Amino acid sequence: MATKLALKELIKQPMRLTPGHRLCAGCGASIVVRQVLMAIDDPVVVTNATGCLEVATTIYPYTAWNVPWMHNAFENAASTISGIEAAYRALVRQGKIPERNVKFIAFGGDGGTYDIGLQALSGAVERGHQFLYICYDNGAYMNTGIQRSSATPMGAHTTTSPAGKKIPGKQQFRKDLTAIMAAHGIPYVAQAAPSHWRDLMKKVRKAVDCGGPAFINILSSCNRGWRHATDETIDITQLAVDTCYWPLYEVEDGEWRLTYKPKEKKPVEEWLKRQGRFRHLFRPENRHIIDELQAEVDRRWERLLRLCGEA
Amino acid sequence: MSKFEALTGNDAVATAMRQINPDVVAAYPITPQTSTVQKFSEFVADGLVDTEFVTVESEHSAMSACVGAAAAGARVMTATSANGLALMWEIVYIAASNRLPIVMSLVNRALSAPINIHCDHSDVMGMRDSGWIILFSENAQEAYDNFIQAVRIAEHPDVLLPVAVCQDGFITSHGMERVEIYDDDEVKAFVGEYRPQWSILDIDHPKTYGPLDFYDYYYEHKRQQVEAMENALRVIQEVAEEFNRKFNRTYGLFEAYRLDDAEVAVVVVNSTAGTAKAVVDQLRAEGLRVGLLKPRVFRPFPAKELVDALRHLKAVAVMDRAISFGSMNNASPLFLELAAAMTLHGVQIPMADYVFGLGGRDILPREIESVYRDMLRTAETGQVERMVTYLSVRE
Numbered sequence: 001m002a003t004k005l006a007l008k009e010l011i012k013q014p015m016r017l018t019p020g021h022r023l024c025a026g027c028g029a030s031i032v033v034r035q036v037l038m039a040i041d042d043p044v045v046v047t048n049a050t051g052c053l054e055v056a057t058t059i060y061p062y063t064a065w066n067v068p069w070m071h072n073a074f075e076n077a078a079s080t081i082s083g084i085e086a087a088y089r090a091l092v093r094q095g096k097i098p099e100r101n102v103k104f105i106a107f108g109g110d111g112g113t114y115d116i117g118l119q120a121l122s123g124a125v126e127r128g129h130q131f132l133y134i135c136y137d138n139g140a141y142m143n144t145g146i147q148r149s150s151a152t153p154m155g156a157h158t159t160t161s162p163a164g165k166k167i168p169g170k171q172q173f174r175k176d177l178t179a180i181m182a183a184h185g186i187p188y189v190a191q192a193a194p195s196h197w198r199d200l201m202k203k204v205r206k207a208v209d210c211g212g213p214a215f216i217n218i219l220s221s222c223n224r225g226w227r228h229a230t231d232e233t234i235d236i237t238q239l240a241v242d243t244c245y246w247p248l249y250e251v252e253d254g255e256w257r258l259t260y261k262p263k264e265k266k267p268v269e270e271w272l273k274r275q276g277r278f279r280h281l282f283r284p285e286n287r288h289i290i291d292e293l294q295a296e297v298d299r300r301w302e303r304l305l306r307l308c309g310e311a
Numbered sequence: 312m313s314k315f316e317a318l319t320g321n322d323a324v325a326t327a328m329r330q331i332n333p334d335v336v337a338a339y340p341i342t343p344q345t346s347t348v349q350k351f352s353e354f355v356a357d358g359l360v361d362t363e364f365v366t367v368e369s370e371h372s373a374m375s376a377c378v379g380a381a382a383a384g385a386r387v388m389t390a391t392s393a394n395g396l397a398l399m400w401e402i403v404y405i406a407a408s409n410r411l412p413i414v415m416s417l418v419n420r421a422l423s424a425p426i427n428i429h430c431d432h433s434d435v436m437g438m439r440d441s442g443w444i445i446l447f448s449e450n451a452q453e454a455y456d457n458f459i460q461a462v463r464i465a466e467h468p469d470v471l472l473p474v475a476v477c478q479d480g481f482i483t484s485h486g487m488e489r490v491e492i493y494d495d496d497e498v499k500a501f502v503g504e505y506r507p508q509w510s511i512l513d514i515d516h517p518k519t520y521g522p523l524d525f526y527d528y529y530y531e532h533k534r535q536q537v538e539a540m541e542n543a544l545r546v547i548q549e550v551a552e553e554f555n556r557k558f559n560r561t562y563g564l565f566e567a568y569r570l571d572d573a574e575v576a577v578v579v580v581n582s583t584a585g586t587a588k589a590v591v592d593q594l595r596a597e598g599l600r601v602g603l604l605k606p607r608v609f610r611p612f613p614a615k616e617l618v619d620a621l622r623h624l625k626a627v628a629v630m631d632r633a634i635s636f637g638s639m640n641n642a643s644p645l646f647l648e649l650a651a652a653m654t655l656h657g658v659q660i661p662m663a664d665y666v667f668g669l670g671g672r673d674i675l676p677r678e679i680e681s682v683y684r685d686m687l688r689t690a691e692t693g694q695v696e697r698m699v700t701y702l703s704v705r706e
Binding site: 043061066068070080086089096100119122124 | 361362365368369385402524
């Protein structure tokens with residue numbers, strides 16, 4: 001019997017990522033990891049792309065991981081887990097190790113997933129390895145000091161897309177990685193947010209039992225980069241969902257389904273104004289960027305509704 | 312019973328892979344390596360091996376998957392050449408530094424640019440500081456034999472380092488030769504079962520692999536790699552002795568050919584050593600005292616052993632299929648290292664460097680002969696006429 005998705009039960013689970021790691025107060029990544037691993041009752045083996053999560057949880061000779069864990073490099077969490085998973089199958093088949101229903105999980109940030117690791121991820125899911133790739137998307141290269149990635153929202157100030165006198169922050173819309181992964185035709189793809197933890201954990205359970213490669217893109221606030229107070233992480237994540245900047249949905253065997261529809265779709269401005277990285281957009285000369293961003297959020301939301309048969 | 316087969320170098324290595332039956336092979340096609348994994352994939356498709364063959368989307372992922380699989384306690388292999396090796400670069404270092412006993416067939420090819428698919432040693436020479444053990448092979452037989460021995464060397468508890476087994480692209484990899492293939496069971500018995508000390512699949516004893524490692528421990532971990540390399544020199548010889556007894560071969564750190572009573576010698580690796588032996592025989596027939604030293608083990612570099620084998624000579628030429636650009640006199644890697652070894656061991660013999668065969672340019676017996684004749688003059692005069700010569704290049 002799977003552990004009931006109730007806080008009273010979940011809190012009794014052994015901690016797979018323990019306190020004492022060096023992630024910042026209010027960091028979304030550790031919340032995401034704990035929710036993901038708490039959802040899985042089976043043994044797990046984890047790989048981790050280079051990034052905040054990796055450097056802050058494993059400074060030698062310490063580790064915050066109570067599960068087998070490996071970091072190889074930045075761009076290869078997916079190819080590394082594919083090697084581990086292949087080894088598992090080969091060794092089990094030859095009777096060299098026992099079959100344990102092990103779940104293979106790769107964690108990467110948006111830099112390691114949308115950008116430098118995209119090829120390795122695409123290859124690993126195409127080959128059909130049984131693993132779940134979790135992208136914790138905080139929308140920039142936070143570990144190196146908040147540089148823009150292809151996941152950075154349009155208009156955001158980062159240290160390589162600064163809000164300058166001529167160029168007011170990042171010029172491009174975010175790459176829609178979840179849709180790209182869905183286009184691979186793998187059994188399970190989803191988008192989730194830690195503000196909706198039960199939804200997130202249900203998706204993780206479906207993903208690890210889908211019988212093939214799975215991908216979940218999870219919004220993960222970085223208060224250092226987003227510029228908000230450390231206790232606002234979940235509220236701001238909730239706003240990203242309620243403004244439909246970050247819709248919650250899943251694509252199961254090619255069927256698109258919304259898993260959460262806000263009662264009232266809030267203007268994206270509600271989400272932007274809570275974060276220092278968008279502060280410059282509220283100057284009169286930059287208001288048009290908010291309008292453009294809103295138009296794109298609307299366009300993507302409408303498209304998603306159509307794909308989910310809700311339009 | 313062993314049997315003789317007509318095989319290319321790549322087929323011989325693929326045959327060794329079939330006999331060893333690795334748990335995981337991850338590889339990506341690149342000329343001239345491709346036919347190795349092509350052949351091996353037939354063994355997989357026909358159910359002759361238990362291997363998970365991971366057909367990755369790049370060499371970077373090939374080495375990444377090898378690292379993951381080796382950390383899982385699997386016996387792991389790959390094959391590549393030139394630009395493929397270059398794309399693996401980052402993970403080549405990580406494989407060695409994580410002490411993962413991966414075995415690679417490295418079919419030597421010139422690095423781009425300009426793009427070129429033929430043989431030289433610019434690929435392997437670039438990996439000489441990466442922490443891999445590097446073995447050279449004169450022909451298909453040696454590639455096969457070295458590949459089998461590489462498994463034992465890599466997995467030895469005192470070593471735990473990856474091994475690259477080199478052979479010359481096209482010349483050896485695609486040249487059909489008579490190769491003695493040993494009995495499957497004897498090869499399996501020689502390599503034995505791999506019993507890894509650690510595995511990321513040891514669910515009940517979770518461990519963290521590849522953590523962040525700062526100034527307080529990183530240095531010690533690098534020092535341990537040095538120790539592993541030092542141990543490798545001994546282990547390579549022990550494995551060779553056992554292999555020689557079992558399969559009637561004569562492997563060591565290097566091969567000396569008509570060297571004992573020679574006055575001058577050429578030092579050269581891989582297939583050119585075969586051509587050079589014919590030149591030695593021809594010049595010996597003229598009564599000239601010439602010999603050959605063919606290094607087999609390049610990493611770890613057996614400095615003292617090489618010096619001892621060469622110290623009686625009057626002149627030594629190193630022939631190298633690579634250039635170390637911007638190094639002293641733009642010489643070649645093997646020459647520079649051997650010259651340093653001789654000097655530091657107090658042996659002062661005139662030495663000259665001959666770069667040859669870049670991008671697969673043919674090396675002819677008469678060109679090797681000219682090197683020997685240069686050295687015979689140097690032996691008489693005590694003078695090196697040119698420290699670095701680029702053989703048969705239009706200037």
